[in-house]
Amino acid sequence: MKEALFTSDTAVQAYSPNTVFFCPEESHFYSQCLEKMVLKHCTHFDSVVEFGAGDGSPVISCLLKIKFDGSIQGYELNSEACELGQSRIEQYRLEHQYTIHNKCFFKNFSSKATYLIANPPYLPAPDDNLYMPSLHGGEDGATITKQLLSIGCENVMLMISAYSNPVETIEYALNQGYQVVDFMISPLTFGYYSCEPKVKKTISELRKNRKAFYSQNIYFLAGVLFKKRDSYSTDLSVELLRVMTAL
Ligand SMILES: C[S@@+](CC[C@H](N)C(=O)[O-])C[C@H]1O[C@@H](n2cnc3c(N)ncnc32)[C@H](O)[C@@H]1O
Numbered sequence: 001m002k003e004a005l006f007t008s009d010t011a012v013q014a015y016s017p018n019t020v021f022f023c024p025e026e027s028h029f030y031s032q033c034l035e036k037m038v039l040k041h042c043t044h045f046d047s048v049v050e051f052g053a054g055d056g057s058p059v060i061s062c063l064l065k066i067k068f069d070g071s072i073q074g075y076e077l078n079s080e081a082c083e084l085g086q087s088r089i090e091q092y093r094l095e096h097q098y099t100i101h102n103k104c105f106f107k108n109f110s111s112k113a114t115y116l117i118a119n120p121p122y123l124p125a126p127d128d129n130l131y132m133p134s135l136h137g138g139e140d141g142a143t144i145t146k147q148l149l150s151i152g153c154e155n156v157m158l159m160i161s162a163y164s165n166p167v168e169t170i171e172y173a174l175n176q177g178y179q180v181v182d183f184m185i186s187p188l189t190f191g192y193y194s195c196e197p198k199v200k201k202t203i204s205e206l207r208k209n210r211k212a213f214y215s216q217n218i219y220f221l222a223g224v225l226f227k228k229r230d231s232y233s234t235d236l237s238v239e240l241l242r243v244m245t246a247l
Helices: 009-014 024-037 057-065 079-091 143-148 166-175 197-208 237-244
Strands: 047-051 071-075 098-101 115-118 155-161 178-189 218-228
Touching: 024 057, 024 155, 024 178, 024 218, 057 079, 057 098, 079 098, 143 155, 143 166, 155 166, 166 178, 166 218, 166 237, 178 237, 218 237
Parallel strands: 047 071, 047 115, 071 098, 115 155
Antiparallel strands: 155 218, 178 218
C-alpha cells in the first residue's frame, strides 16, 4: 500500500507533470531520508515544517510506516498538489499529524519549528520559464536551498543535488553555523525536468566551473541533515562532498 503512493498507475494518470511534481524515484528517496534521519527520531516535543510538500506522498508514506508523535505543517504553492495531498491525508486518517497549507512557505512558516524538511526546487536555469516554473532553483540551482539554510531552524534536512553547486551550498551552511550530522546519497538518472534542454545546457556550463558533478546520465542526490553547531556532534561535510563530487 505504501509503495503504491509512488508508483500506482492511477497516480500517474492523475498528474500533469507540468503542474504537480511527479518523479517517483526522487520522492521515494526523499521519503526514506525523512524516515531514517528525521521522523524516527522525533518526540512529541518536536514540530516539523515542510517546504514544498508537493502531493504529500513522501511524508504520508513515512507516517504509515513509523510511530511519530510530533506534528508536521507542510506548505505547497500548487493548489492541485495541495488538494491531492489533503485528500490522501484524510483517506489515511493522518489529520492529527500532517497538514498541507496551500500557501508560500516563506510567508507563513513558524520559526519555532524544531525541524525544517524539504526536497526543494533545485533546477539551475537562467530564468523560470521551464516545464514547471516552481522547480527553478536560480542560476546555479542552489538559491532556494540557501534561503532555507538562512532562516535559522535548529535542524534542517534538505535534498541537495550534485549538479546544483553542492560545494558552495555546503560552505554556505557551515557559514550559517550548521554542521552536517548525517547524510544519505543515491544515484538518480536525469529525468523529465532535468532533461529540459535549457536546464541541461545550464548544468553542463556549471560543470565547467566545478559547480555541477555528474556522469552522462547519472547524478547523485543527497539527503543532508544539518544541525546548528555544537560540541557533541561530528561534522561530516568533507565526507559528504567527497562522494557528491566523485562523478
Ligand atoms: C521538488 S518538488 C518536491 C515535492 C515533494 N516534496 C516531493 O519530494 O515529492 C518542490 C515543490 O516545492 C513547491 N514550491 C516551490 N516554491 C514554494 C514556496 N515558496 N512555498 C511552498 N512550496 C513551494 C513546488 O510547487 C514543488 O511542488
